Amino acid sequence: MPVARLLAATIALMVVLLAGCTGNDEPPRPSGEISVATGNQGGVYAEYGAGYADLIERRLPDVSARVLYTGGSVDNLRRLGAGEAQVALTLADSAADALAGRAPFKGRVPVMALAALYDNYLQLVVPADSPVRSVKELRGLRVSVGAKGSGTALQAERVLKAAGLSPGEDVSAERLDVREATAALAAGRIDAFLWSGGLPTAAITELRRTLPIRLVDLGDVVPALTRSYGELYTETTVPAVVYGAQSAVTTVSLPNFLVVRRDMPDAEAYWLTRLLFEGQSQLIRAHPEARRLDRRTAIATYPLDLHPGAAHWFRESQP
Numbered sequence: 001m002p003v004a005r006l007l008a009a010t011i012a013l014m015v016v017l018l019a020g021c022t023g024n025d026e027p028p029r030p031s032g033e034i035s036v037a038t039g040n041q042g043g044v045y046a047e048y049g050a051g052y053a054d055l056i057e058r059r060l061p062d063v064s065a066r067v068l069y070t071g072g073s074v075d076n077l078r079r080l081g082a083g084e085a086q087v088a089l090t091l092a093d094s095a096a097d098a099l100a101g102r103a104p105f106k107g108r109v110p111v112m113a114l115a116a117l118y119d120n121y122l123q124l125v126v127p128a129d130s131p132v133r134s135v136k137e138l139r140g141l142r143v144s145v146g147a148k149g150s151g152t153a154l155q156a157e158r159v160l161k162a163a164g165l166s167p168g169e170d171v172s173a174e175r176l177d178v179r180e181a182t183a184a185l186a187a188g189r190i191d192a193f194l195w196s197g198g199l200p201t202a203a204i205t206e207l208r209r210t211l212p213i214r215l216v217d218l219g220d221v222v223p224a225l226t227r228s229y230g231e232l233y234t235e236t237t238v239p240a241v242v243y244g245a246q247s248a249v250t251t252v253s254l255p256n257f258l259v260v261r262r263d264m265p266d267a268e269a270y271w272l273t274r275l276l277f278e279g280q281s282q283l284i285r286a287h288p289e290a291r292r293l294d295r296r297t298a299i300a301t302y303p304l305d306l307h308p309g310a311a312h313w314f315r316e317s318q319p
Helices: 003-018 044-059 073-082 092-100 151-162 178-186 202-207 222-232 266-278 280-286 288-292 308-317
Strands: 032-037 063-068 087-091 111-127 142-144 172-174 192-197 213-215 234-238 249-261
Touching: 032 044, 032 073, 044 063, 044 087, 044 266, 044 280, 044 288, 073 087, 073 092, 073 111, 073 151, 073 249, 087 092, 087 111, 087 151, 092 111, 092 151, 092 222, 092 249, 111 151, 111 178, 111 202, 111 234, 111 266, 111 288, 111 308, 142 178, 151 192, 151 222, 178 192, 178 202, 222 234, 222 249, 249 266, 266 280, 266 308, 280 288
Parallel strands: 032 063, 032 087, 142 172, 142 192
Antiparallel strands: 087 249, 111 192, 111 213, 111 249, 234 249
């Protein structure tokens, strides 16, 4: 974990522990319907979110959990704000924009976090024999910049801007989800695609079976991203072993959060947080990124506050 995030986690832990103790009283279990907004099928959000919804149904007998397959982070936060979803997965940068009411949002979304889950890695995928070796070399090419309403689309715009490129002007931009993008790359309908996801992303792993691919190093745009967006973006690497590459590539990562509305009852937020950790082994079967769930770092949810119900569980669970 980067030093800045480790420090944030330490401060968040102190805040939670000093916020007061409610003892070991167990709030009433929730009932009714809970919709979980996830992401594109073939992506990590979809698999992780479906596993979480199944966990809710198994452990909370009076709750009916429904999976919403969506465009991704921005779409999820809009649905949360509109009351169409009660729980959502989102990237930290999308959450920051939603909380502040910045574009692409038309107003503030009253969002709070239950936990930080794992980090997303921005991946620029090209055929193995592509001449593209940097983001700047996408000029004039056909590039998928992520589905409408996705966190990928938000990051893709920022990455292209950092490289001096504009979607629709300097590149021929396609708005495809990850499964559509892998199919289009395999068929030669696009030259590259950008995707922000956990490691490994199933759709990219499947693509490798039919098309030799590689990830393009993003090291040249990282300084511009971190200057513009600060600690939300962290320089990191995608290990070679993830997709069978010859070497690791530099990219940027940022955390994913499990979020709810501010007005969710504390008891409901408590149980949704508790199930996340008590059912971790089941979530790992849904997607291996669930191995990264750690109660010591899960409270580092900057720029979002922890929901009071989640904070209650974290206090109670401390040894």
